[in-house]
Amino acid sequence: xxxxxxxxxxxxxxxxxxxxxxxxxxxxxxxxxxxxxxxxxxxxxxxxxxxxxxxxxxxxxxxxxxxxxxxxxxxxxxxxxxxxxxxxxxxxxxxxxxxxxxxxxxxxxxxxxxxxxxxxxxxxxxxxxxxxxxxxxxxxxxxxxxxxxxxxxxxxxxxxxxxxxxxxxxxxxxxxxxxxxxxxxxxxxxxxxxxxxxxxxxxxxxxxxxxxxxxxxxxxxxxxxxxxxxxxxxxxxx
Numbered sequence: 001x002x003x004x005x006x007x008x009x010x011x012x013x014x015x016x017x018x019x020x021x022x023x024x025x026x027x028x029x030x031x032x033x034x035x036x037x038x039x040x041x042x043x044x045x046x047x048x049x050x051x052x053x054x055x056x057x058x059x060x061x062x063x064x065x066x067x068x069x070x071x072x073x074x075x076x077x078x079x080x081x082x083x084x085x086x087x088x089x090x091x092x093x094x095x096x097x098x099x100x101x102x103x104x105x106x107x108x109x110x111x112x113x114x115x116x117x118x119x120x121x122x123x124x125x126x127x128x129x130x131x132x133x134x135x136x137x138x139x140x141x142x143x144x145x146x147x148x149x150x151x152x153x154x155x156x157x158x159x160x161x162x163x164x165x166x167x168x169x170x171x172x173x174x175x176x177x178x179x180x181x182x183x184x185x186x187x188x189x190x191x192x193x194x195x196x197x198x199x200x201x202x203x204x205x206x207x208x209x210x211x212x213x214x215x216x217x218x219x220x221x222x223x224x225x226x227x228x229x230x231x232x233x234x235x236x237x238x
Contacts, residue, residue: 003039003048003068004230005031005060008093009117010140010206015227016043022227033059040067047238049073049230051092071233078237082129090132091120098124099229101202109196113185114225115205117141121188125196133192136184139207142177158210182211189218 001023004015012031016024016039024043026035039045048064049071056074064070071078073092080102083095093114101110101124110124111133117140121133137145139158147155156173164179166172185203193199201218203211204225212220 001043001045001047002231002234003036003043003045003064004227005036005048005050005052006093006096006226006230007031007050007052007054009053013224013227014039015224016045017227017231020228020231022224025224031057031060033057033063036060036063047071047234049234051096051226051230053091053093069234069238071230071237073230073233078233080128080232080236081124084130085132093226094120094122094132095130096226096229096233097204098122098130099232100225101200101229102128103228103232104202105200108200109198110200110202111189111192111196112225113188113201113203113205115139115181115185115203115208115211119181119185119205121192123192123196134188138205139178139181139210142181143173146173146177158207160210160214178210182214185211186215189215 002017004017006013012028014026015022045068048068051073073095081098097112097114101112107126109126112122114120117138119136119138123131123133143156146153153169156170158178159174161171161175161179166175189201202221203218204221204223206223208220
């Protein structure tokens, strides 16, 4: 069995997997070492990998290395694609997503859009090369910045607008922020499509559900796409 850990900017997730099936999943604000030790006691874990965009937990890494065959994205070891970036220049989450895209579409041009705390754009070419794209604020950051800086606007819950006509401040913010984010993403897709033929577009991330089904010719996948990438890294190198 594999232990996969995804430590993001806002929250963290743990998965026990076998043959790309999640046997157990845990969502948490942090990853206590005691919880990891408990999982090793309850499951026959042989391999592990971690995606971490936060500070490195030396104790956790040491434990995984001592108790399993550990694959470290930060070291860029045995990645299944050509990565031109030096260690640390690209986040673990982005490398894991490209691993997942390589598993699903090994010989095709793929654009991976991750809608999380930030929105990231990454390309894997049909020639198996990785090209990092842009980073922009995620939906949460956009709504939060409005409520913090525009003192007369309260915190607003994202809700997809019914049309372009606003009826109050809340609908105005949703048009500008949620629909604005959609238009940004569609603009990037159009731009990348002029450069890469037959481009597959994958949209993932915790906030992708707000736009699910709204952007044409895209593949919306689960927020666990990072897990698929981590497991592929393990399976491809066993």
